[in-house]
Amino acid sequence: MKNLIILVFCLAAVSFSANAQKFITKTGHIKFFSESPLEKIEAHNHQVNAALDAATGDFVFKVLEKSFEFDKALMQEHFNENYVESDKYPNALFSGKITNIKDVNIAKDGVYEVNVEGKLTLHGVTQPVKQKGSIEVKGGKLIGNSKFSILLSDYNIKIPGAVANNISKTVEITIEISLEKLM
């Protein structure tokens, strides 16, 4: 019985320490934006799942494609049906690491530049991603920001010939996430 109590105590302690450095959100924001001479396309998703282990730098975020909102309903339909094919590929996923997480002092408010490396899976295609970003430590929260561009053809997203000149071949992705400590 005494051993069992010690085991339970140890497991609880390990679980607590594992969560002590884990920060999450379920309401992160991703914007994508593309501009061509004829058309500007912008969409927002405010329901991004993201988690960061501040001890190891492991970082992951997951996005439901159908949660992207466009100003125009027709653009939203085309995005889901013709481009990302959200019925076939419902999620986009980034899994990687903040390689210089040791430079971020989560006990001290401030803005820290970070380097992010990992793999982005979109439209069923996985590509390596290496970008810069920032983490602002503010009142116990970690506010992450990053902006980068992707080439649609890298993810096998085809632009129909009829509108090829109206749609940019690159898309700018902006990530804004406010991570809170997992209790």
Added chain:
Amino acid sequence: MKNWVKIALSLLALGFITGIVVAYFLYNKPHPDYEKIDAAYTLAAADLYKEFTADKNKAGAKYNGKVVAVTGKLTKVEVKDSLTTCVFVFEQGMFGDQGVRCTMLTAYRAEAGKLQPGADLKLKGYCTGFNDTDIILDKSSIVK
């Protein structure tokens, strides 16, 4: 100019103008009014969660992109920035609480914000899928 040429040109012009008008309205068509769309499925939030966690591909093919109504006891209401989310929690995982998250339409944010945990509810929303922790019902409304 002969009469038949005039008629042909008039018809051509009419067809062209009609085409432009149709294209304009198609391009600017409004988003669906999810509050007014009948639910394709009505079930307990717990059962929806069970179906997705048992087989997310099968459940996704059934529910994703559909308006779904769920019933159950509310666990909590989250208010963050411009989002008000009614949450039914069924498990704990790597992202903390896991369950069904219903993001409310603007018209229902104030009413949802006053709901108390434990309230018996029926909510209806557009199912955008399962992100391995939660099922998301977007543009949700309270069904009375």
